[in-house]
Amino acid sequence: MTTPAGIEIVGLTKAYGDHAVLEGVDLVVSAGTIHALLGSNGAGKTTVVKILSTLLRPDGGSAAVAGHDVVTAAARVRESISLTGQFAAVDEILTGRENLVLIAELRRIADPGGVADALLTRFDLTGVAGQRVATYSGGLRRRLDIAMSLIGEPPVLFLDEPTTGLDPQSRLEVWKTVRELAGHGTTVLLTTQYLDEAEQLADRIAVLHDGRIIADGTLAELKQLLPPTTVEYVEKQPSLEDIFLAIVGHDGAATKETR
Amino acid sequence: MTTHVVHDTDVLLRRSLRHILRSPDTIITTAVTPIAMLLLFVYVFGSAIDVGSDSYVNYLLPGILLITVASGIAYTAFRLFTDVSGGVFERFQSMPIARPAFLWGHVLTSVVANLTSLVIVVIVALLMGFRTGAGVLAWLAVLGIMVLFTLALTWLAVIPGLTAKSVDGVSGFSYPLIFLPFVSSAFVPTEGMPAPVRWFAEHQPVTPIVNTIRDLFAGQPVGGEGVIAVAWCVGLLLVAYALAMRTYRRKIT
Numbered sequence: 001m002t003t004p005a006g007i008e009i010v011g012l013t014k015a016y017g018d019h020a021v022l023e024g025v026d027l028v029v030s031a032g033t034i035h036a037l038l039g040s041n042g043a044g045k046t047t048v049v050k051i052l053s054t055l056l057r058p059d060g061g062s063a064a065v066a067g068h069d070v071v072t073a074a075a076r077v078r079e080s081i082s083l084t085g086q087f088a089a090v091d092e093i094l095t096g097r098e099n100l101v102l103i104a105e106l107r108r109i110a111d112p113g114g115v116a117d118a119l120l121t122r123f124d125l126t127g128v129a130g131q132r133v134a135t136y137s138g139g140l141r142r143r144l145d146i147a148m149s150l151i152g153e154p155p156v157l158f159l160d161e162p163t164t165g166l167d168p169q170s171r172l173e174v175w176k177t178v179r180e181l182a183g184h185g186t187t188v189l190l191t192t193q194y195l196d197e198a199e200q201l202a203d204r205i206a207v208l209h210d211g212r213i214i215a216d217g218t219l220a221e222l223k224q225l226l227p228p229t230t231v232e233y234v235e236k237q238p239s240l241e242d243i244f245l246a247i248v249g250h251d252g253a254a255t256k257e258t259r
Numbered sequence: 260m261t262t263h264v265v266h267d268t269d270v271l272l273r274r275s276l277r278h279i280l281r282s283p284d285t286i287i288t289t290a291v292t293p294i295a296m297l298l299l300f301v302y303v304f305g306s307a308i309d310v311g312s313d314s315y316v317n318y319l320l321p322g323i324l325l326i327t328v329a330s331g332i333a334y335t336a337f338r339l340f341t342d343v344s345g346g347v348f349e350r351f352q353s354m355p356i357a358r359p360a361f362l363w364g365h366v367l368t369s370v371v372a373n374l375t376s377l378v379i380v381v382i383v384a385l386l387m388g389f390r391t392g393a394g395v396l397a398w399l400a401v402l403g404i405m406v407l408f409t410l411a412l413t414w415l416a417v418i419p420g421l422t423a424k425s426v427d428g429v430s431g432f433s434y435p436l437i438f439l440p441f442v443s444s445a446f447v448p449t450e451g452m453p454a455p456v457r458w459f460a461e462h463q464p465v466t467p468i469v470n471t472i473r474d475l476f477a478g479q480p481v482g483g484e485g486v487i488a489v490a491w492c493v494g495l496l497l498v499a500y501a502l503a504m505r506t507y508r509r510k511i512t
Binding site for chain 2: 108
């Protein structure tokens with residue numbers, strides 16, 4: 001059973017011409033959890049997200065978001081979701097603050113300016129709020145992108161490869177944001193090709209391969225799919241990421257989150 | 260729902276008008292080509308062209324106004340293309356926004372931008388000696404025709420804006436539209452053209468539109484040609500709108 005804010009996908013199929021991308025995807029995302037959809041490039045992760053966010057029509061099967069069917073009740077679905085696509089969907093010519101105000105106005109929020117300012121503070125964007133987005137770095141852009149997605153506090157959030165192309169620090173910042181969201185009860189479906197990202201963030205992990213979900217469970221459950229653990233003694237070397245973050249002087253709290 | 264369309268269109272219109280204010284070069288670039296043609300034809304070729312008693316700048320201006328719109332709508336297509344290729348389009352489509360509002364925001368922006376360019380071109384023409392005996396009503400009639408013509412070409416521009424794969428594809432479609440006035444009564448009277456060319460010139464939309472605006476500026480009564488001009492504008496508008504909306508519906512489902 002799907003709780004009202006969750007996602008339920010049954011037998012979803014989609015083909016582009018002769019090329020079948022999804023061949024019967026089944027997935028249930030419980031409300032208030034982070035579910036990672038893991039898969040290699042071209043596995044169809046983005047297709048799933050596009051169908052769930054009403055941008056694409058499925059060929060077969062059904063999908064419901066927050067209790068609304070994505071085909072027959074698309075308008076209701078749109079009121080319940082927010083999409084952060086693979087590429088930061090920000091208006092380059094407007095400033096960061098204007099981008100936030102724009103989305104708040106389109107969502108008919110009572111105080112667009114106030115909402116924008118609160119998000120600028122929360123995402124540490126106040127310093128660049130008045131600059132055009134065209135001047136932003138990739139990390140800043142992604143942060144603004146996610147901030148824009150949170151306006152109106154939609155109960156379901158789709159994050160399509162939110163950290164692809166980001167430097168390690170920006171990546172940690174995005175992770176921190178996603179964790180906070182889940183803490184507030186938002187349902188998050190996160191696609192990623194980074195295994196460590198799924199491991200760090202997700203309550204449950206589903207693996208999309210050859211058009212189907214071939215594994216779905218908690219990290220512990222997935223680990224049981226493998227042969228029993230063997231104990232080996234290895235010398236712990238710092239990873240290049242540890243070294244990079246240490247020498248550029250990243251703050252300790254975030255560094256601890258890396259393994 | 261209707262109130263949503265109006266509200267959302269208003270928000271999106273203000274957004275793209277802000278784009279234009281931030282890059283006024285799009286308005287200037289739109290006006291530069293027609294102004295260059297105006298200068299070239301009036302001061303270089305004009306002395307060799309016999310258009311009867313009227314001064315050549317008076318004769319030429321209506322056609323130049325159409326060329327201004329034809330080059331201006333390339334930016335409309337470009338602004339749409341930028342939204343579609345950059346992901347802003349998908350963000351809007353996944354939000355609870357009235358579906359037609361996205362296009363109407365761009366279309367109304369196009370009308371505002373093109374009217375601004377037209378005002379610049381008319382001011383230059385006035386400096387070059389353009390004079391008109393048109394009264395308020397005639398000016399309003401000219402404005403009405405130009406708005407109809409702009410809307411028709413704008414909806415046409417929506418199609419490449421939504422479907423183009425590259426920036427070149429976006430701007431390329433407007434070149435034939437810019438050159439259509441050359442084979443009409445816009446630059447020279449059609450009487451001197453060889454029969455097949457003359458037939459084409461007199462049966463394509465530019466000629467009746469240009470002749471109607473010329474009559475309005477000259478303070479002369481507009482005859483049946485005015486009806487044909489408006490019919491062309493409205494007809495083109497309806498066809499372009501239907502095609503654009505069909506393209507849009509395919510794009511969003």
